[in-house]
Amino acid sequence: MSTRAANALTARWAATLDNKATVLSGAGVHPLLAVLARYADGPARAELSAVVGDPTGVDLTDSPSTRMALGFWTRRGLPLSDRWRTEVPAALRGELTGDETVDQAALDAWAAAQTDGRISAMPVRATTGTAMVLASALSVLTTWQNAFHSTSCRPTEGPWAGRHLAGLRRRSRDLSTLRVTDATAGPVSLLTVEGTDDVDVVLALGPAGRGPAEVLPAAIDALDGHAPALPLTAGPGVSEQIVDASDATPELTVSTVAFTVDASHDLLRQSALFGLTTATDPGGDHFPGITARLFITQAVQNTTATFNTTGFSAAVVTAFAMRVGAMPRPATVRKRLVSLTIDRPFGFVAVHRPTGLVLVTGWITHPDLM
Structure with a gap:
């Protein structure tokens, strides 16, 4: 294959x-x-x-x-x-x-x-x-290198506004897991969630109103690293601030939702x-x-x-x-602290890390409820 x-x-x-x-x-x-x-x-x-x-x-x-x-x-x-x-x-x-x-x-x-x-x-x-x-x-089947913590997620705007969702949250010092690609549909934020074995899952958040037909192909095209990149702050759901801390190492916080589809x-x-x-x-x-x-x-x-x-x-x-069939007939030819918040419909791509093969991809509109 x-x-x-x-x-x-x-x-x-x-x-x-x-x-x-x-x-x-x-x-x-x-x-x-x-x-x-x-x-x-x-x-x-x-x-x-x-x-x-x-x-x-x-x-x-x-x-x-x-x-x-x-x-x-x-x-x-x-x-x-x-x-x-x-x-x-x-x-x-x-x-x-x-x-x-x-x-x-x-x-x-x-x-x-x-x-x-x-x-x-x-x-x-x-x-x-x-x-x-x-x-x-x-x-x-894979487990995360850096697990999430369960939390409550209740968006205040967008398609999920007012719903009590099964939120996931984690913090890390590895900003390289987040990137923003410049796609035809606009900027798409891509978060790589690394598995402990040889599979990663990339969460893909596009501009509000953009659906899977635009966001998922952009995420798949970006897997080879040749897609145009944008600053992190240009990404949907991404914000950045300067905060007081005990050291100068930048951190990334991620808030998303659990799902079964x-x-x-x-x-x-x-x-x-x-x-x-x-x-x-x-x-x-x-x-x-x-x-x-x-x-x-x-x-x-x-x-x-x-x-x-x-x-x-x-x-x-x-x-x-x-x-x-029956008898044949003739055929015819035819710390900086960067935060990513995913609180509206988004995509995901599961990738076999050694080969870059996309194993499954999908679109989430109904995350798990609390």
């Missing part, structure tokens, strides 16, 4: 969001698209390859905080290509019996096992006509974004590297993420269901 291609997919996806609370993972979709591209042909291969880019580059095997699993199930008796049988490890392959109850139970059990029960069911539904299911599961995404509603337009055509022979006349009927991602005093956790399951 390419960090650059997966992050670009996440940014493009985030740019289509409305202002509702959500969470998503391009890193959860990318491995499945890469598998499909490898075994596709014709226009379907071209579309998928344009999204996938270089399919190699990121290995999460040794990560102490992040797990990625893949699973592929094919219907009993489906004639599979020698290439598929040879190249795909037997440990990743399962069988669909054609009994909806039995198959769904097996798929749901896999999703629950790979996410420690945080996602209890496979996003797609098995039917008697399902020929193949491809799935990925991504789990993230869940989402389900039907990827086929934006099939072109994922390179899946041709692959859903029942009349084509899109994946001869697997079997003849396969086409995609379902593509769904379910995601959950939690941010609290001690750490961050997330779970993602992405799945594609496929059927076998």
Whole structure:
């Protein structure tokens, strides 16, 4: 999985969001698209390859905080290509019996096992006509290097005015964790909350009234360090003052909110974004590297993420269901004391620190209540 291609997919996806609370993972979709591209042909291969880019580059095997699993199930008796049988490890392959109850139970059990029960069911539904299911599961769990303290948060203005929220507060001497990037939407404040292992979470606060479609892509683009930077005091939610202290070391105080956010995404509603337009055509022979006349009927991602005093956790399951089509028809091509206060809707980006891979990103409109 390419960090650059997966992050670009996440940014493009985030740019289509409305202002509702959500969470998503391009890193959860990318491995499945890469598998499909490898075994596709014709226009379907071209579309998928344009999204996938270089399919190699990121290995999460040794990560102490992040797990990625893949699973592929094919219907009993489906004639599979020698290439598929040879190249795909037997440990990743399962069988669909054609009994909806039995198959769904097996798929749901896999999703629950790979996410420690945080996602209890496979996003797609098995039917008697399902020929193949491809799935990925991504789990993230980290604790903070510098924990937050619980506090009450009751904003006096903005969308959360008057609400009693589960506030989080902490103080540190590391101002380098806060930066302000100059984006098309205006300045965006980015706070890196460092995990004890190899995952950080970046909180992103844009100008009032700016939503996830503008703030999240700006945050992702800034991860490589090449985005234009602004003075800290130019950042939304940031203030600075000179205070009396026992030493001259600058400090940073952060006030934010705890949250849990869940989402389900039907990827086929934006099939072109994922390179899946041709692959859903029942009349084509899109994946001869697997079997003849396969086409995609379902593509769904379910995601959950939690941010609290001690750490961050997330779970993602992405799945594609496929059927076998009828006879093919011709296909068509398509101390200074700096303070950051986050007391209105904001975004977050969880990043695998060694590679820069965006694991999950999301938008918070309903934080936890006291």
